[in-house]
Amino acid sequence: MERITETLSILTEADKAGADEPRVLEDELAVGKKRLYIESYGCQMNFSDSEIVASVMRNAGFATTATADDADVIFLNTCAIRDNAEQKVRNRLKQLNILKKRKPELLVGMLGCMAERLKAKLLEEEKMVDIVAGPDAYRDIPKLVEEAESGQKAVNVFLSREETYADISPIRLNSNGVTAFISIMRGCDNMCSFCVVPYTRGRERSRDAHSIVREARELAEAGYKEVTLLGQNVDSYKWTSEDGTEKVNFAQLLERVALVSPDLRVRFSTSHPKDITDEVLYTMARYDNICKYIHLPAQSGNDRILKLMNRTYDRAWYIQKIDRIRAILGEDCGISHDMISGFCSETEEEHQDTLSLLAYARYDYGYMFAYSERPGTPAARKYADDVPDDVKIRRLNEIIALQRNLSLERNQRHIGKVQRVLVEGTSKRSDDFLCGRNDQNKMVVFPKENFQKGQYVNVLVTDCTAATLLGKAV
Numbered sequence: 001m002e003r004i005t006e007t008l009s010i011l012t013e014a015d016k017a018g019a020d021e022p023r024v025l026e027d028e029l030a031v032g033k034k035r036l037y038i039e040s041y042g043c044q045m046n047f048s049d050s051e052i053v054a055s056v057m058r059n060a061g062f063a064t065t066a067t068a069d070d071a072d073v074i075f076l077n078t079c080a081i082r083d084n085a086e087q088k089v090r091n092r093l094k095q096l097n098i099l100k101k102r103k104p105e106l107l108v109g110m111l112g113c114m115a116e117r118l119k120a121k122l123l124e125e126e127k128m129v130d131i132v133a134g135p136d137a138y139r140d141i142p143k144l145v146e147e148a149e150s151g152q153k154a155v156n157v158f159l160s161r162e163e164t165y166a167d168i169s170p171i172r173l174n175s176n177g178v179t180a181f182i183s184i185m186r187g188c189d190n191m192c193s194f195c196v197v198p199y200t201r202g203r204e205r206s207r208d209a210h211s212i213v214r215e216a217r218e219l220a221e222a223g224y225k226e227v228t229l230l231g232q233n234v235d236s237y238k239w240t241s242e243d244g245t246e247k248v249n250f251a252q253l254l255e256r257v258a259l260v261s262p263d264l265r266v267r268f269s270t271s272h273p274k275d276i277t278d279e280v281l282y283t284m285a286r287y288d289n290i291c292k293y294i295h296l297p298a299q300s301g302n303d304r305i306l307k308l309m310n311r312t313y314d315r316a317w318y319i320q321k322i323d324r325i326r327a328i329l330g331e332d333c334g335i336s337h338d339m340i341s342g343f344c345s346e347t348e349e350e351h352q353d354t355l356s357l358l359a360y361a362r363y364d365y366g367y368m369f370a371y372s373e374r375p376g377t378p379a380a381r382k383y384a385d386d387v388p389d390d391v392k393i394r395r396l397n398e399i400i401a402l403q404r405n406l407s408l409e410r411n412q413r414h415i416g417k418v419q420r421v422l423v424e425g426t427s428k429r430s431d432d433f434l435c436g437r438n439d440q441n442k443m444v445v446f447p448k449e450n451f452q453k454g455q456y457v458n459v460l461v462t463d464c465t466a467a468t469l470l471g472k473a474v
């Protein structure tokens with residue numbers, strides 16, 4: 001599947017910044033300290049984890065640098081979700097090898113999902129790598145660095161049933177100071193047949209609800225205006241206190257975070273269709289500061305394929321969820337999806353079911369991918385990856401084209417209406433414009449005037465593209 005260039009489409013301005021390029025943690029002041037450079041690939045969970053790693057490393061005497069050339073230690077926090085995510089990291093290692101040849105004492109560590117998937121094999125395949133650490137081994141990283149400094153290769157890929165890093169305050173070094181992510185759970189128990197996540201991130205576990213609310217409160221006090229609660233499957237969040245007297249589900253957690261401050265917006269991602277409840281939807285409806293936007297991956301619109309994928313719902317169940325969202329939160333609630341084209345044995349007719357589901361749901365956005373077989377997953381063991389690459393890509397492009405039209409249609413609904421926008425910064429296209437998101441997570445661009453980052457601004461939408469709303473402050 002290397003030849004397939006997957007497309008992550010209908011991106012908003014801010015998404016674009018992170019989708020194709022790895023993100024680098026910024027410079028910290030570093031007098032007399034050793035320097036750490038971290039580059040993060042893949043999903044938001046990884047970016048969030050890198051902030052935890054930076055925090056652990058700060059306590060071990062390291063300061064981050066935004067320049068690989070300055071570093072004593074380089075970490076790549078990797079993704080394994082599709083083959084091309086891994087190829088990207090391998091190519092980056094080739095570049096870093098040049099640096100390492102110039103500076104042999106430089107240590108290179110591989111963190112995250114690719115490290116967990118390949119384990120010590122990575123050390124054999126990539127000779128320049130000194131450290132391999134899986135997603136649950138980040139507390140151990142200073143020790144692994146010490147081992148590597150003494151000339152040994154260091155590996156920890158132990159997956160934990162308890163680790164949530166609840167007590168570690170992430171260092172938000174490349175934050176815009178307005179929006180932040182809070183990791184509320186780790187791992188996944190769902191076992192979708194195509195997915196490597198249960199093997200690389202381990203069993204699902206929920207973080208202490210009090211530590212989550214505390215983190216949200218600290219962020220609000222530091223001037224942040226929006227938090228996104230993160231997990232592979234946030235709706236199955238379930239935390240019980242050690243003495244068993246307190247139980248918190250996702251709807252209750254959402255409410256607690258919403259109550260931190262009416263000025264703090266709350267978002268969450270990702271919802272699994274089988275777990276999102278009416279209780280969650282009614283909680284969203286009750287609080288103005290819980291954004292009316294739901295990311296609800298479908299993966300396919302066809303019952304047979306959904307069964308092969310082990311998604312545990314069928315098309316009718318998924319449609320009924322969409323209907324509930326619209327009934328409880330109204331037509332304007334933003335909904336986005338993930339969709340996979342060309343899963344094992346998918347026929348042309350079955351692909352048409354995916355297109356018709358898109359048309360039914362009228363999604364605002366989509367993240368769309370060609371199926372990439374991952375070694376060791378149930379799909380790789382049981383089903384042949386038999387849809388030819390060119391067919392996968394053609395189907396993917398059909399899904400993307402339809403989504404683009406739907407996104408445009410959905411955005412046009414906002415023309416002539418006033419949107420409350422949280423300003424995230426200057427527009428990438430021009431310094432004279434600001435950009436920020438509305439409630440439904442749509443990027444809105446408007447003339448700067450005297451407005452500033454972190455302010456809520458009422459913007460009248462006058463025009464749009466499939467990705468962005470354009471307007472002026474009123």
Ligand code: SAM
Pocket residue numbers: 043081082194195196197231232233270271272297299338339340369370371372373374
């Ligand atoms: N936990 C989330 C869920 O189930 O909705 C998604 C997590 S995954 C990191 C993000 C997306 O990657 C999935 O929703 C799926 O569309 C896509 N994905 C996962 N495995 C894939 C594979 N083997 N090939 C292509 N896309 C894949």
Ligand code: SF4
Pocket residue numbers: 188189190191192195196197198232233272
């Ligand atoms: Fe992967 Fe499915 Fe878990 Fe999402 S819910 S992370 S697709 S196994």
